[in-house]
Amino acid sequence: MNQTFTVTGMTCGHCEKAVTRAIRQLDPQAEVKIDLPSGKVEVQSQQPRDALTRAIAEEGYGVAA
Amino acid sequence: MNQTFTVTGMTCGHCEKAVTRAIRQLDPQAEVKIDLPSGKVEVQSQQPRDALTRAIAEEGYGVAA
Numbered sequence: 001m002n003q004t005f006t007v008t009g010m011t012c013g014h015c016e017k018a019v020t021r022a023i024r025q026l027d028p029q030a031e032v033k034i035d036l037p038s039g040k041v042e043v044q045s046q047q048p049r050d051a052l053t054r055a056i057a058e059e060g061y062g063v064a065a
Numbered sequence: 066m067n068q069t070f071t072v073t074g075m076t077c078g079h080c081e082k083a084v085t086r087a088i089r090q091l092d093p094q095a096e097v098k099i100d101l102p103s104g105k106v107e108v109q110s111q112q113p114r115d116a117l118t119r120a121i122a123e124e125g126y127g128v129a130a
Contacts, residue, residue: 011076011077012076012080014079014082015077015079017079
């Protein structure tokens with residue numbers, strides 16, 4: 001299913017990769033699309049939203065409610 | 066010898082690591098200190114300044130003259 005997050009603190013392409021990697025560690029099949037300026041992260045994954053939020057937060061980024 | 070560069074475009078800790086890694090690929094013995102807000106990069110290395118500048122630039126960052 002498609003899930004959208006607003007992630008704060010991503011400033012560069014490395015940050016995009018770090019967030020993508022964090023999500024893929026949780027779900028290797030996940031499709032991840034990131035728009036850096038807006039912080040919008042679209043994830044195609046069957047993982048529960050809470051788990052995805054936690055993975056992003058543990059990488060050091062903020063996830064807006 | 067100690068060489069100081071002003072590097073633009075570093076926005077986060079991943080950028081610091083990317084610049085450090087680029088310098089260490091050129092000179093594995095190099096000591097690198099980075100101040101992110103100012104972009105000041107101090108390198109302790111025997112490599113010529115031109116080569117260090119090129120390594121940083123090839124990683125995608127600007128080096129002020």
